[in-house]
Amino acid sequence: MLRYLIVGIIAFSVDQFIKWSVATYMDLGQKIPLISGVIQVTSIRNRGAAFGILQNQRLFFIVVTAIVLIGIFVYLRKIYRKQKMLAYALALIFGGALGNFVDRALHGEVVDMLEFTFINYPVFNMADVFIVIGVALVMIDTLRASRTEKISAQALSE
Template sequence: MIYYLITLIILGLDQLTKYIVAATMDIGQSLPVIRDFLYWTSSRNTGAAWNILEGQMWFFYIITIIVAFVVIYYIHTVGRYHPLLGVALALILGGTLGNFIDRIFRGAVVDFIDVYLGSYSYPIFNLADSSLVVGAILLLVYTYLDAKKEKRQHESN
């Protein structure tokens, strides 16, 4: 199914970029990509977004396994019939598995995308995080569109 190919592409790109950062940069080292806006900054995160629940690895293992099974179930039962939902779930699965692999094999998630918006420094993130966010946004769009479709069908009956 195409959705698993999307998941594998996300997972491959995520792990490749994290490997390159971990192998070639010291933690804390920062390289400008677009000065005053985008940097590659080698960082490690033992929590969730913004280091929430830092060090609670068993919690993340359990949650990740549950989320992965739920997402796979929905890809097979609903997502396969609705392309937008399938892509959203594939992106969520790829991001979830990308960070899960880091937690298992590195003991922390490798983050490196460092964005500055004026004087604000956005928390450092990675491709798996980006995939999760885009997948969640697409899931919201799908839910909105599906609700509108249901409402139109209900009104026409």
């Protein structure tokens, strides 16, 4: 269980360090190209959720995220020995969700900074990246488990 908590703590720490760096060293609205025409660092604040929805619903986000974090922790304790990929996925989701939770709880807003410039896509942060990677791993694990079950069922029926 400790290795998964460490993964979550690393994800949380990376997210918080980058947010702190942007908030400390960049002016609000400032843009710094990373790869010209592809991605830039843009210092903005978000009081809502993904794509800016549900603006100024701080209490809602705090309550829902607290419930999700508790649920992930409880489920992680249940599955970590048998479902390693799922455990890593949940650890990444936990770390990312905790990062955005802390921002909302302490500051009432989330620092966003990563902006794709080659497409019209909302600015996001590292917590969001960790959550998306975690969800992708959950989907891969689910598809893999479904395929394994299907192969096992076919083998039993033959």
